[in-house]
Amino acid sequence: MILRTFTGMSMTIRDISRLVRLKSTLSSYFDETGKTGVILKSMSTDIFENLAFEDWIHDHVNLQNRSVLFLWRNAPAVVIGRHQNPWQECNLGLMRRMGIPLARRRSGGGTVFHDLGNINMTFFTSKKKYDRHKNLSVVTGALKELRPNLDVQATDRFDILLNGHYKISGTAAKLGRAAAYHHCTLLCSADRTTLSSVLKSTCEGIKSNATPSVPSPVKNLLDEDPTLDSNTIMEAIASRYNVEFGFDSPVITIDPSNETLLPGIHKMTHELRSWEWVYGRTPKFSISTDFVVDEMSDINVTLNIEIKNGIVESCLLDIPHDWLHPETLKEFCSLLTGSKFCPNETAVLIASFMRANHESNELTTKIHNLFEKVVSVM
Numbered sequence: 516m517i518l519r520t521f522t523g524m525s526m527t528i529r530d531i532s533r534l535v536r537l538k539s540t541l542s543s544y545f546d547e548t549g550k551t552g553v554i555l556k557s558m559s560t561d562i563f564e565n566l567a568f569e570d571w572i573h574d575h576v577n578l579q580n581r582s583v584l585f586l587w588r589n590a591p592a593v594v595i596g597r598h599q600n601p602w603q604e605c606n607l608g609l610m611r612r613m614g615i616p617l618a619r620r621r622s623g624g625g626t627v628f629h630d631l632g633n634i635n636m637t638f639f640t641s642k643k644k645y646d647r648h649k650n651l652s653v654v655t656g657a658l659k660e661l662r663p664n665l666d667v668q669a670t671d672r673f674d675i676l677l678n679g680h681y682k683i684s685g686t687a688a689k690l691g692r693a694a695a696y697h698h699c700t701l702l703c704s705a706d707r708t709t710l711s712s713v714l715k716s717t718c719e720g721i722k723s724n725a726t727p728s729v730p731s732p733v734k735n736l737l738d739e740d741p742t743l744d745s746n747t748i749m750e751a752i753a754s755r756y757n758v759e760f761g762f763d764s765p766v767i768t769i770d771p772s773n774e775t776l777l778p779g780i781h782k783m784t785h786e787l788r789s790w791e792w793v794y795g796r797t798p799k800f801s802i803s804t805d806f807v808v809d810e811m812s813d814i815n816v817t818l819n820i821e822i823k824n825g826i827v828e829s830c831l832l833d834i835p836h837d838w839l840h841p842e843t844l845k846e847f848c849s850l851l852t853g854s855k856f857c858p859n860e861t862a863v864l865i866a867s868f869m870r871a872n873h874e875s876n877e878l879t880t881k882i883h884n885l886f887e888k889v890v891s892v893m
């Protein structure tokens with residue numbers, strides 16, 4: 516079965532049999548049933564599949580007279596805004612070591628951390644009905660219904676604060692020509708240690724006009740009230756959504772990797788996963804930084820590098836000529852120029868460079884040290 520019901524509110528047998536019988540796409544299902552409000556919940560915890568599903572709904576569902584609430588959670592991931600610079604926003608080295616993926620979403624705004632202790636909600640409407648205040652009041656209303664003493668309030672910048680100070684929810688939005696979506700997070704029991712360590716850039720000397728994030732002190736709802744749990748919170752949000760908007764939708768569980776139901780979804784997911792989208796879409800930037808390349812003799816190096824579309828446009832290294840021959844240095848820099856600003860690609864290039872230039876062990880060690888330092892900013 517393509518869709519299955521979830522929670523107390525159940526999908527009608529007629530709805531299900533229609534879907535099974537038609538083996539239809541989700542958009543034709545919407546048209547068939549004529550429902551004006553639909554609540555969907557993802558069975559995937561893959562950030563790229565879930566972001567692709569958002570795109571799919573936005574592009575394929577007629578949202579003129581219809582609203583959709585999408586509820587989803589992800590395995591650990593860092594999600595940057597459309598116009599952001601990942602090198603400026605997060606600790607990419609640590610994320611690689613921890614196996615935490617980086618995703619770039621299509622909406623603007625800042626960088627957030629997701630894991631299974633964080634709920635995401637996407638409110639799809641026509642552009643005319645787009646109303647972030649109303650959507651956030653669904654969230655705060657649901658929380659107050661569950662625990663009347665919780666002090667949760669939406670702010671002017673559409674964050675939700677707990678006790679007037681701690682951020683528990685961040686918002687971003689995408690406005691299309693006729694349709695729109697507003698999506699937000701909700702911190703229930705996320706790993707705050709990982710959150711703060713991955714959202715700390717290690718890269719110094721970046722110059723860019725990418726959108727910067729606005730860091731805030733964060734808290735989990737379950738730290739305030741350990742008797743809460745994220746499934747209960749999700750159900751409360753779903754029923755509050757129905758009440759607030761006058762709908763009667765069950766929560767329909769959906770598989771965002773189902774190509775039959777969602778024609779074209781695989782291609783959309785693939786694009787979101789690609790290096791070209793995640794890193795290559797970074798607005799042009801430069802890095803100017805100093806490092807010691809040879810601790811023994813205290814050799815100081817200045818690196819000036821310019822990156823456009825994720826590709827090294829120019830690379831200048833200021834190194835004492837008696838440490839590395841200017842010709843070798845020139846070759847090293849021209850090797851990087853035109854390549855992806857990425858440790859894997861650089862490692863391959865440097866390895867072949869070292870094979871071709873194996874004059875002495877001393878030179879190999881120097882190139883290796885230089886490579887390690889340059890790669891540490893990637």
Ligand SMILES: Nc1ncnc2c1ncn2[C@@H]1O[C@H](COP(=O)(O)OC(=O)CCCC[C@@H]2CCSS2)[C@@H](O)[C@H]1O
Pocket residue numbers: 594620624625626627628629633635636682683684685686687698699700701702710714727728729730731732733
């Ligand atoms: N999961 C989560 N929820 C709330 N706040 C967070 C979270 N992770 C980090 N932060 C805090 O917010 C700031 C960034 O705030 P800033 O205001 O810059 O950015 C946002 O809030 C963007 C929200 C995007 C929501 C989308 C919904 C579905 S896909 S992602 C960060 O430095 C932390 O201090």
